[in-house]
Amino acid sequence: MTAETTPIPGLTEDGQLLTATIDAVRTAGERVREQFTADARPADLPAIWAALAANDAISNAYLRDALLAARPGAGWVEEELDSSLLPDGEWWVTDPVEGNVNAVHGLPDWAVTATLIRDNRPVLAAVHLPMTGDTYTAVAGGGAFQNGTPLNVSAKSDLRSAYVGTGQAQPGENAETVRRMGESTSAMLTDGFVLRTSVPATLQLTQVAAGRMDVFWQFSEVRSGLVSGALLVAEAGGTITDIQGRPWTLASDDFLAAAPGVHLQAVTTLSAIR
The missing domain is CATH 3.30.540.10 (Fructose-1,6-Bisphosphatase, subunit A, domain 1)
Incomplete structure (x- = not known):
């Protein structure tokens, strides 16, 4: 073809x-x-x-x-x-x-x-x-x-049972981004079930779209690492926003993809990271 x-x-x-x-x-x-x-x-x-x-x-x-x-x-x-x-x-x-x-x-x-x-x-x-x-x-x-x-996202409704993930968007993140990454990781280790930290973002987002993972978030916007996964998750029934729960755009400073049943709980956990 x-x-x-x-x-x-x-x-x-x-x-x-x-x-x-x-x-x-x-x-x-x-x-x-x-x-x-x-x-x-x-x-x-x-x-x-x-x-x-x-x-x-x-x-x-x-x-x-x-x-x-x-x-x-x-x-x-x-x-x-x-x-x-x-x-x-x-x-x-x-x-x-x-x-x-x-x-x-x-x-x-x-x-x-x-x-x-x-x-x-x-x-x-x-x-x-x-x-x-x-x-x-x-x-x-x-x-x-x-x-x-x-593909269909998971049906989980409790963040305490959620398999969550994040990762580093690019080498050389600035100090503020590194701080937020660390604090959010600690928060999700407490509020989620199991945390996966890996690169690249797209491969984690395919797992969210397939229902094998439940939440993915990332600080430091890198367009090419998010757009394909964002569409996959949305079309599989997931919710795509920024970390404050606002509609995500290419201009957003951060990114959150989640199964609908745990999205608001993820927002509550992550939006406290300033």
């Missing part, structure tokens, strides 16, 4: 575009996987940065051309660590290797993501995990899926 795939009868325009997006993230992911080795052991910071850049270049060499061909006229966000609102219209927000730090250390927890943003709202997303072969997809109003199987 390629960007020139013959249209499938009955699919919406975004549904047709999704087939090309899936092909793009799978192909880019396979090209990175061919270079992956579980024996990777970068020796120092320059080696880490060089390995990160090499993986991104391999993925982007295919991903960018494929997605721009699939949606002529859509813009392309160059910097994956950007935040804040985009100009109106359509934009591709991608992470060529989401969880790249894992990949360059020989860990399998990484993905390739592509999300179409329309007037600052995610409307289509594909997330491919090359090491497992799983592909998560969502189109606004059309549900969320793992390998074609519908």
